[in-house]
Amino acid sequence: MASAVTEYDTIAAISTPPGEGAISIVRLSGDQAVEIAQKVFKGKDLTKVESHTINYGHIVDPVDGSLVDEVMVSVMLAPKTFTREDVVEINTHGGIVATNKVLQLLIGSGARMAEPGEFTKRAFLNGRIDLTQAESVMDLIRAKTDKAMQVAVNQLDGNLNHLITNLRQEILDSLAQVEVNIDYPEYDTEQLTTKMLLEKAKLVSKNIDSLLKTADSGEILQHGLATAIVGKPNVGKSSLLNRLLDEDKAIVTDVAGTTRDIVEQYVNIDGVPLKLIDTAGVRDTNDKVEKIGVERSKKALKDADLVIVVLDSSRELESDDIQLLEATSGKHRIIIFNKNDLVPVITPETVKQINKDDTILQTSAITNEGIEKIKQTIGHIFNSGIEDSSNNVIITSARQAGLLRQAKENLNDVISGIEAGMPIDLVQIDMTSCWDTLGEITGESYPDELITQLFSQFCLGK
């Protein structure tokens, strides 16, 4: 792809968020970038300035000569640029009107409006970054916590790319040896080659397993851990939500049935992005509005990654509590004995619906006792999934995870093929498929629609 730099038209977009700011950047990329910028620029001759310089001047409408803005213009010539093409960045005064006017002038002078993600797409198509790095640009922009940011930066740095590239190299080496065996059977026995192939398949499979183990954490880092607070009316769910958020977000009263609708809020707990969901107390009711709330609670419970089951320790257990404990016994859950500032009527020992591996915490939303412990527990549950990951490589996209699972299936076919005594040239086909599948993760081999779809999720100007 050495000539890729000249294959595309020159694109332009506003690369900063829309709205009022001190400075906005209009970015151009393509082999006409400097010439097009020069048509609307009054100052030094941009076609003659040194690469990677920033230049003071004015943007002027080439049609009527009217002054549009006072600007700084960066000129960065290929190949050492974000896209590997010539890049010009016009730093405008950050108003919506002037910035848009600059963009319109560039379009009028021969640039094409960029599609979402098109700058990053070019960085990929021109070979500066692989697909996992392109995906991480998006993760980085959307990161909700420091941890999510760190993972994205590592991926942008190429950590996942290197890991996948190494696995593919392992496969390629083994395939080369199989070729030798097929072409020169006298050189190496088929038995030895088959043994080597089996070992390689098992090794690569093990590596894929440990990557796949991080996918759940990666998904949570991206989208937040959906955590539903459930319990019968009046046990203190909304009070606990407010304590966890450190603000009075949900309404709290002593009337059972206060929360009628779902209350959702993102919060960063010990580095874990949590989507906390307060629900209406679940009970049989004839109240029309409350009934809908109860239905919504049941759905939130079903969809949740983590459930916080709240019991009122100052009251006897009722059938509503028992039903909830039974309904959540298959989920990741934390059981809370709330109101422990009052005289206890039930204790963890007296509740027989509790499993031995359940996490149980005693809290008071009034005195704040146990609230920190809830946060630590959530942080611990989540971070234990991440700590296994080697060099902070975490699978963050469903696309990557899907391909890894597919690659693992290819390897399973290799392994079962060998064990069933299939001829080596047949087994080799599955090993080659695995090599291809892994190549799709980094974008070595990719269908066009995938690329279009992937980059279209980006922001405009990125």
Ligand SMILES: Nc1nc2c(c(=O)[nH]1)N(C=O)[C@@H](CNc1ccc(C(=O)N[C@@H](CCC(=O)O)C(=O)O)cc1)CN2
């Ligand atoms: N003004 C501005 N700031 C920005 C960006 C940008 O495009 N423009 N970036 C956009 O996301 C990020 C920086 N990312 C970048 C990544 C690579 C290269 C680049 O030119 N790489 C070349 C040369 C590196 C070098 O000089 O050593 C290369 O890899 O070949 C530039 C920016 C964040 N800040």
Ligand SMILES: Nc1nc2c(ncn2[C@@H]2O[C@H](COP(=O)(O)OP(=O)(O)OP(=O)(O)O)[C@@H](O)[C@H]2O)c(=O)[nH]1
């Ligand atoms: N003593 C004591 N009272 C509490 C505690 N937590 C909540 N309460 C009180 O219990 C009552 C109900 O609290 P809420 O937080 O509204 O309970 P809820 O579970 O959200 O109730 P619904 O929304 O009706 O399902 C309020 O009067 C709270 O002040 C606690 O730990 N100790």
Ligand SMILES: [Mg+2]
């Ligand atoms: Mg409530």
